[in-house]
Amino acid sequence: MAYILIIDDDEDFSNAAAIELRGVGHEVAEELSIEGGQDSIKARQPDILLLDVMFPEDSAAGLKLAQILHKESPNLPIILLTAVNQEFPLGFSKKDIDNVHMPVNDFLEKPVDLGTLGRTVAELIKKTQ
Amino acid sequence: MTAFVYQLPLEKETKLPEEVFDSEVSLSVGPLIRNVTWFARLRFAVVAILLSFGLAGLFGHEYFEKLGLLLPRWWPIWMGVILCGLNVGFVLYTRRMARTQSNRSIRIAFSSQIIIDLLMLTAIVHFLGSTNTFASFAYLFHVVLVSIFYSRQNSLYITLLVCALFIGCVVAESTGLLATGRVFVPGTILHREELSLLALILHVASAVAVWIAAWYLVSRQTSFAKQRDAALAAINRRLVEAGRERSAHMLRTTHEIKAPFAAIHANTQILLKGRCGELPAEARNIVERIEQRCRRLSEEIKQMLQVANLQSRGQQAPVPESINLRDCLTQCLVTAKDRAVEHGVTIETDLHSVSVEAVQDHLHMMFENIISNGIAYSHEGGTVKVTCGPRGDHGAEVSVEDQGIGIPQDKASKIFQDYYRTQEAVKHNKSSTGLGLAVVRRIANKHSLRIQVETEPGRGTIFRIEFPQRENVNQLSN
Numbered sequence: 001m002a003y004i005l006i007i008d009d010d011e012d013f014s015n016a017a018a019i020e021l022r023g024v025g026h027e028v029a030e031e032l033s034i035e036g037g038q039d040s041i042k043a044r045q046p047d048i049l050l051l052d053v054m055f056p057e058d059s060a061a062g063l064k065l066a067q068i069l070h071k072e073s074p075n076l077p078i079i080l081l082t083a084v085n086q087e088f089p090l091g092f093s094k095k096d097i098d099n100v101h102m103p104v105n106d107f108l109e110k111p112v113d114l115g116t117l118g119r120t121v122a123e124l125i126k127k128t129q
Numbered sequence: 130m131t132a133f134v135y136q137l138p139l140e141k142e143t144k145l146p147e148e149v150f151d152s153e154v155s156l157s158v159g160p161l162i163r164n165v166t167w168f169a170r171l172r173f174a175v176v177a178i179l180l181s182f183g184l185a186g187l188f189g190h191e192y193f194e195k196l197g198l199l200l201p202r203w204w205p206i207w208m209g210v211i212l213c214g215l216n217v218g219f220v221l222y223t224r225r226m227a228r229t230q231s232n233r234s235i236r237i238a239f240s241s242q243i244i245i246d247l248l249m250l251t252a253i254v255h256f257l258g259s260t261n262t263f264a265s266f267a268y269l270f271h272v273v274l275v276s277i278f279y280s281r282q283n284s285l286y287i288t289l290l291v292c293a294l295f296i297g298c299v300v301a302e303s304t305g306l307l308a309t310g311r312v313f314v315p316g317t318i319l320h321r322e323e324l325s326l327l328a329l330i331l332h333v334a335s336a337v338a339v340w341i342a343a344w345y346l347v348s349r350q351t352s353f354a355k356q357r358d359a360a361l362a363a364i365n366r367r368l369v370e371a372g373r374e375r376s377a378h379m380l381r382t383t384h385e386i387k388a389p390f391a392a393i394h395a396n397t398q399i400l401l402k403g404r405c406g407e408l409p410a411e412a413r414n415i416v417e418r419i420e421q422r423c424r425r426l427s428e429e430i431k432q433m434l435q436v437a438n439l440q441s442r443g444q445q446a447p448v449p450e451s452i453n454l455r456d457c458l459t460q461c462l463v464t465a466k467d468r469a470v471e472h473g474v475t476i477e478t479d480l481h482s483v484s485v486e487a488v489q490d491h492l493h494m495m496f497e498n499i500i501s502n503g504i505a506y507s508h509e510g511g512t513v514k515v516t517c518g519p520r521g522d523h524g525a526e527v528s529v530e531d532q533g534i535g536i537p538q539d540k541a542s543k544i545f546q547d548y549y550r551t552q553e554a555v556k557h558n559k560s561s562t563g564l565g566l567a568v569v570r571r572i573a574n575k576h577s578l579r580i581q582v583e584t585e586p587g588r589g590t591i592f593r594i595e596f597p598q599r600e601n602v603n604q605l606s607n
Contacts, residue, residue, distance in 0.1 A: 010388055016395035023404045054384050059377075083387035110391035111427050114398045116467060 001025040002047035002125050007037035007062070008081065009055050013110070017050065020114040021121065034061045045073065048124055051104070053082040070103035077124050078103075083110040164278060165223045165239050172216045172246070179209035179253075199312055204256055212249060215242075239278075243287060247271060251294040256310040259298050260329060265336050268295065272340045276347035288344040292337045299333055383434055390427040397423060425560035432564035435494055436547070439571040447488045449576075454517045454525055454596075455480040457489065461496040462515065465504060473509035476500075481518035483525040485596045487576050495572045496527070498565035499592050503531035505558045506590070523598035528591055533557075535586040544582070545570040553586070 004026050008014040011032060018028040029046070031037040034055055041049070049069070053062035066078055105127075106120055185193065186200030193200045219242050226234040250267055257264040268291045275284040301307040397420035400408060408416060458480055469476050503513040511532045520526040534557050536544060543549050548563035555561065573580050577597055584590040 010392055012392035013388070013395050016392065016399050019399050019404050020395075020402070023402070054381075059381060059384075083384045083391050110387060111394035111423070112391065113467060114395060114402070 001027065002121070003027045003029070003044070004048045004050060004121065005037065005040055005046035006030045006050040007032075007034065007040075007065070008050070008052035009033065010052070017112075017114065017117060020118060024118050024122075026121070034058075034065055037065065041069070041073070041076075045076065047077070047128075048121055049076055049078045050121075051078055051080055053080060066104050075128075077105045077128050079106045079108060079120060079124065080104045081108050081110060081112065162223060162227050162235060165219070165235065165242070168239075168242060168274075169216050169220045169223075172212060172242075176209045176213045176216065179205040179212065183207075183209060197313055201256060201312070204252075208249060208252065215245060243271065243275060244290070247287075247291060247294055251298055254295070255298050255302070255307060256312075258309065258311045258313075259295065259302060260332050261309070261311060261313070265295055266339075268336075268340060269343055272343050273347050276344050277351050281348045281352055284344060284348050288340055291340055295336060296333060299329065303329065379434070379437070383430075386430055387427065390423055390430070393423045394420065394427065421560060425562065428560065429562040429564065432498075432562055432568055435568045436564060436571065439491075439568065439575065447490070449486040449488055451484050452487050452489050452492060453482060453484050454492075454527060455482045457492050458496055458515060458517055458527065461493060461500055464497060465500045468501065469504050469513070472504050472507065473511075474504050474507045475510075475512045476504075477512055477514045479514070479516040479518075483517060483519045485525050487596070491572045491575065495569050495594070496529075498569050499529045499594075502565055503529050503533070503590070503592075505561065506533035506554065507531045508533060511589075520595060521598075525596040527594045527596075530589065530591040532589040535588050535590055536582070536584040537586050538584075541582055541584060 004021055006014050006017055006028060008017075008030075009032050011030075014030045014032070018030050021028045029040060031040050037049075037051075040046075051062045051066060053060065055061040058064070062080065062082070066080065069076055069078065105124055108117065108120060182200065183202065183204070183206030186202045186205065190200055190202065219238060223235055223238050226238065247268075250271070254264045254267065259265060272284075272288050272291060275287040278284075279287065298307070302309045397416050399405060400416045401413065401420065458478070462476060462478065465476065500513065500515060507513060514530045515528070516530075517525065517527040534553050536551060537553070540551050544551070545566045547567045549567075550561050550563040569580070572578070573594070579595040579597075581593040581595070582590060583593070
């Protein structure tokens with residue numbers, strides 16, 4: 001089982017996702033801000049990071065953190081979570097994953113089925129071990 | 130502690146450009162270089178004419194004299210050579226400046242070309258005869274050109290320079306400073322005797338009046354056209370900016386609307402999975418209803434946003450690209466798999482590789498909606514079959530077949546309307562929104578796709594999507 005860090009400003013969602021992932025045996029920590037998330041990663045590197053995109057003062061804070069972490073911790077698997085509609089010209093989706101702008105391992109659009117979330121985490125753990 | 134005061138600034142609305150002195154509206158480097166190149170070609174033609182004129186005078190002087198023409202020998206050749214050399218120099222200089230993208234240097238070279246042209250033309254007019262031929266009309270060409278390419282003010286300066294050069298030439302000839310040139314043999318019908326002072330003044334005044342009138346008319350019309358272009362460019366910039374702002378605003382709004390549903394949806398799942406202990410049956414029923422309504426609302430919001438996005442004309446239309454239908458459908462089926470499992474429906478596929486020109490996101494939206502409908506309106510244990518392959522010489526076809534509830538014949542034509550749901554559909558699938566096929570309709574219109582619906586109540590429905598031949602798709606239709 002893995003140590004998962006969730007960085008999401010939506011406490012209700014973050015809490016529900018944490019309960020589900022703990023329910024299947026993972027250790028989970030939650031941070032509600034980018035800064036809190038960075039401090040938490042420095043203190044203890046997670047096995048998987050669940051990262052939201054939009055934060056209150058910066059609509060792309062999650063993407064920017066992913067880009068920073070890609071340089072500092074290239075082996076850290078990241079799953080991007082967002083409620084952004086992927087059909088919009090300025091939106092994005094799985095096909096936009098690359099090493100520069102969206103350097104993440106997977107992308108899930110909210111609302112997310114918790115079963116799908118659990119399966120995605122499990123597949124990523126298998127791939128990276 | 131001193132309180133901080135923030136004054137909300139009033140937003141300034143960008144005004145359209147009013148009638149401005151169009152010295153501010155200038156050509157960019159690209160068009161400027163094209164004009165310089167075009168002038169250079171014209172000038173080479175003039176060089177050819179001068180050299181021919183000179184050679185004719187050199188070798189056919191006696192012959193042309195019998196015809197009444199006193200063709201000069203050397204000055205056209207010298208002028209042709211000088212003009213040719215200057216022209217080559219200008220072209221090379223302009224190309225060098227083009228590499229540095231220096232708009233100012235190219236404009237200086239262009240203006241220098243015009244002035245040197247006028248000086249040489251004045252010499253030609255003098256040699257041909259400034260008042261005993263109509264050679265001075267050649268200045269009109271330059272007056273019209275500068276009125277088109279320069280601002281009104283600058284083109285007026287050049288026109289006044291033309292007037293000054295011609296008047297100077299005439300005065301120099303009249304006062305004996307320069308010998309009057311002539312190209313016609315005296316005594317022939319084309320030769321004009323020396324003009325009286327009044328006739329000379331009238332000749333010069335009419336020429337000047339024609340040039341000033343030409344400047345006024347051409348520069349005025351050009352000024353209107355440039356202002357219209359500038360206004361259109363400003364409107365276009367505002368539209369693009371507005372489209373960008375709208376997209377950014379919609380993106381943020383989408384997040385703000387969908388995020389709460391994501392939280393509600395996640396928490397209802399936690400309850401239903403028993404993570405907080407087993408729920409009493411009645412409580413479970415209530416939570417299931419909450420979860421269902423939440424899912425339906427989330428789906429409805431997503432489709433409303435899809436419709437809004439497809440209807441929006443404020444932003445640049447996405448460009449179609451080559452899409453492999455098999456790969457596209459495979460991706461859509463990954464998303465549909467969970468839904469199929471939930472409904473107890475099996476998905477079968479028969480996918481052949483075929484490429485079409487389309488916008489990938491649009492195809493995803495369309496296929497996801499049709500496949501989702503096939504699953505939603507199937508009975509438990511049913512099968513949804515998805516096929517794709519080439520059709521005819523260059524087209525393609527996708528079909529989605531279910532064995533579900535089917536559609537009554539009298540309602541089949543209405544299913545693509547916004548928010549339309551048959552009673553049978555509502556009964557079978559409480560979370561249907563009535564927008565899925567409206568999205569499909571819009572995408573089909575944009576891509577000129579033919580959609581055929583074959584259906585029988587109680588037996589199921591087949592959706593066939595026909596893609597046109599590849600050479601017929603260049604741009605999305607609005």
